[in-house]
Amino acid sequence: MRLSSFFLPTLKETPTEAQIVSHRLMLRAGMIRQTSAGIYAWLPLGHRVLKKIEQIVREEQNAAGAQELLMPTIQSADLWRESGRYDDYGKEMLRITDRHEREMLFGPTNEEMITDIFRSFVKSYRQLPLNLYHIQWKFRDEIRPRFGVMRGREFLMKDAYSFDIDADSARRSYQKMFLAYLRTYARLGLKAIPMRADTGPIGGDLSHEFIILAETGESGVFCHKDWMELDVLKDAPNVEDDLQPFFDQVTAIYAATDEKHDAATCPVAESDLVSARGIEVGHIFNFGTKYSKPMNAVVAGPNGESIPVEMGSYGIGVSRLMGAIIEASHDDNGIIWPDSVAPFNVGLINLKVGDAETDRVCLDLYGKLQAAGLDVAYDDRDERPGAKFADMDLIGLPWQLVVGPRGLKSGVVELKRRATGEKEELSVEAALAKLTA
Numbered sequence: 001m002r003l004s005s006f007f008l009p010t011l012k013e014t015p016t017e018a019q020i021v022s023h024r025l026m027l028r029a030g031m032i033r034q035t036s037a038g039i040y041a042w043l044p045l046g047h048r049v050l051k052k053i054e055q056i057v058r059e060e061q062n063a064a065g066a067q068e069l070l071m072p073t074i075q076s077a078d079l080w081r082e083s084g085r086y087d088d089y090g091k092e093m094l095r096i097t098d099r100h101e102r103e104m105l106f107g108p109t110n111e112e113m114i115t116d117i118f119r120s121f122v123k124s125y126r127q128l129p130l131n132l133y134h135i136q137w138k139f140r141d142e143i144r145p146r147f148g149v150m151r152g153r154e155f156l157m158k159d160a161y162s163f164d165i166d167a168d169s170a171r172r173s174y175q176k177m178f179l180a181y182l183r184t185y186a187r188l189g190l191k192a193i194p195m196r197a198d199t200g201p202i203g204g205d206l207s208h209e210f211i212i213l214a215e216t217g218e219s220g221v222f223c224h225k226d227w228m229e230l231d232v233l234k235d236a237p238n239v240e241d242d243l244q245p246f247f248d249q250v251t252a253i254y255a256a257t258d259e260k261h262d263a264a265t266c267p268v269a270e271s272d273l274v275s276a277r278g279i280e281v282g283h284i285f286n287f288g289t290k291y292s293k294p295m296n297a298v299v300a301g302p303n304g305e306s307i308p309v310e311m312g313s314y315g316i317g318v319s320r321l322m323g324a325i326i327e328a329s330h331d332d333n334g335i336i337w338p339d340s341v342a343p344f345n346v347g348l349i350n351l352k353v354g355d356a357e358t359d360r361v362c363l364d365l366y367g368k369l370q371a372a373g374l375d376v377a378y379d380d381r382d383e384r385p386g387a388k389f390a391d392m393d394l395i396g397l398p399w400q401l402v403v404g405p406r407g408l409k410s411g412v413v414e415l416k417r418r419a420t421g422e423k424e425e426l427s428v429e430a431a432l433a434k435l436t437a
């Protein structure tokens with residue numbers, strides 16, 4: 001992509017309405033545009049990152065055996081009356097009346113709809129276990145939308161729903177998602193700590209929130225200080241293995257959100273306990289038959305008896321994750337994207353547009369890098385070098401390749417790693433070799 005034609009409305013000034021760094025940087029880097037309170041348009045740069053995050057989430061769900069489908073955003077109120085949640089959900093639910101005076105709503109989550117799909121088609125225990133997920137926009141009329149995409153009203157969520165014949169099998173489904181979540185966050189360059197959590201309006205009694213520690217986080221959390229240094233995936237099993245030992249080992253290290261934490265009963269000595277703030281990037285629930293019983297989602301068991309299915313649901317805040325990644329990875333100059341979600345792999349900076357040799361080398365590099373499968377943002381704009389460097393640091397691409405007439409005279413270009421600031425001068429060929437290795 002040539003930056004001369006890329007829609008990248010970066011801001012020079014720091015937007016005053018943004019209270020936290022990720023929101024400020026997303027606005028300054030031209031990634032999002034607020035269209036109403038808590039509702040955002042995703043501009044091309046932000047959209048690229050959103051799609052990358054979504055894809056990693058998708059790959060890990062698929063690897064754990066979940067199957068993707070896509071349910072609509074608009075749901076019928078009648079479905080929610082069946083579970084009893086239509087009235088319970090309160091003002092957070094956006095209620096809509098269609099032209100025939102039918103009551104509809106913009107889905108804040110999909111337990112009822114997936115249960116309805118399930119009961120329409122699945123009739124036998126032989127079709128279980130089953131895990132279905134989608135990645136779809138949700139609407140919750142949050143009383144205080146804030147911090148940009150962190151607490152939006154419209155936001156993108158991955159929500160998966162598991163169906164099992166009994167509690168044992170349901171526990172296994174829960175543990176699979178637990179492991180898939182740890183893998184997902186690791187690929188996003190994040191350290192997420194699974195914490196015992198409250199279940200709120202979703203229900204059930206077994207639940208974990210996945211929390212990224214950050215001063216700007218909205219949740220108060222407590223964990224053993226061992227979590228600070230721990231890499232739980234080092235000895236992680238495969239998804240087909242018995243996951244109980246791994247699950248027991250990880251959950252034995254204390255971590256709880258403030259609703260679940262009780263200083264009086266906490267097993268960790270005060271000197272070993274970390275009290276911090278965190279961003280909730282995922283939440284998983286095992287709620288048994290809370291929806292299957294009232295909605296009559298039953299299957300025939302081995303002896304023909306009618307068995308309400310055991311269910312769980314598993315959410316990841318896909319759009320919130322973008323804010324969380326930036327909170328965890330930035331410096332004074334801008335965003336530092338992990339390679340896995342960067343909107344482009346390389347920023348190619350032409351220091352003197354119009355200089356024949358510089359233009360030639362840049363175009364050559366641009367073509368070759370793309371041919372090697374890299375996404376390249378080629379800064380071919382007629383701008384001062386200072387402005388180009390500042391923009392490139394702001395948008396946070398992992399590599400910057402700087403080409404100018406002076407370097408070319410001595411046969412070199414400059415390669416900078418955004419995360420460390422490390423720079424090296426090397427030949428065009430060596431730069432290419434390093435980037436495409």
Ligand code: 5CA
Nearest residue numbers: 109151152155159280281282283314315317320
């Ligand atoms: N049905 C369940 C699991 S599928 C559910 O809705 N869980 S949830 O309410 O905890 O939401 C799942 C995830 O969505 C949260 O962990 C959080 O990361 C994200 N999320 C929730 N509310 C918002 C919001 N207002 N803005 C951005 N992300 C949100």
